[in-house]
Amino acid sequence: MFDSGAAVTAALEAAGADLDDAQRQPNGVDLTVDAVFAQTEPGRLGRDGKRVGERRELEPRGDCYRLERGSYVVRYGEPVRIPAGRIGFVLPRSTLLRNACTLDTAVWDAGYEGVGEGRLDVGHPIEIEPGARIAQLVLAEADHEGTYDGAYQEENL
Numbered sequence: 001m002f003d004s005g006a007a008v009t010a011a012l013e014a015a016g017a018d019l020d021d022a023q024r025q026p027n028g029v030d031l032t033v034d035a036v037f038a039q040t041e042p043g044r045l046g047r048d049g050k051r052v053g054e055r056r057e058l059e060p061r062g063d064c065y066r067l068e069r070g071s072y073v074v075r076y077g078e079p080v081r082i083p084a085g086r087i088g089f090v091l092p093r094s095t096l097l098r099n100a101c102t103l104d105t106a107v108w109d110a111g112y113e114g115v116g117e118g119r120l121d122v123g124h125p126i127e128i129e130p131g132a133r134i135a136q137l138v139l140a141e142a143d144h145e146g147t148y149d150g151a152y153q154e155e156n157l
């Protein structure tokens with residue numbers, strides 16, 4: 001069972017998110033883009049550890065990011081806290097898909113708190129304004145043992 005948009009709104013507002021009406025959706029809450037990065041060196045996934053490679057923050061040109069084809073990392077604009085008993089999923093706005101672009105995202109664990117990041121895949125050049133809505137967070141009921149306590153806890157806050 002997925003939560004209503006009103007319940008997702010309440011969860012984000014409890015985490016300190018300042019949402020406007022356009023972000024409140026029937027089944028979730030739209031997340032905005034706060035920053036876009038180009039990866040500049042390899043990261044690493046080892047058996048015992050991991051490293052996120054260096055990246056360079058892109059500057060908007062004029063009023064928007066003008067992105068050429070490629071892979072970017074985006075940081076969202078809202079603090080998120082995934083409540084106990086829930087799992088979060090972030091999906092791209094369909095307008096991204098309709099423009100040959102998408103977001104790749106992973107599981108948002110119960111107990112995670114922070115401003116998350118995702119991979120923006122640009123299949124055709126696109127203009128994105130800083131602060132524009134690019135994704136939607138939905139929350140589903142989920143059993144879990146323990147809560148998130150990893151390296152990204154409280155990231156970007």
Ligand SMILES: O=c1ccn([C@H]2C[C@H](O)[C@@H](COP(=O)(O)OP(=O)(O)OP(=O)(O)O)O2)c(=O)[nH]1
Nearest residue numbers: 105106107108109112116117118148150151152
């Ligand atoms: O697309 C996503 C998916 C998740 N997260 C946040 C919420 C999640 O709880 C946390 C950690 O995600 P995950 O467990 O997939 O990362 P990991 O690489 O396995 O890190 P860790 O070893 O800390 O679990 O990152 C994002 O920012 N973006």
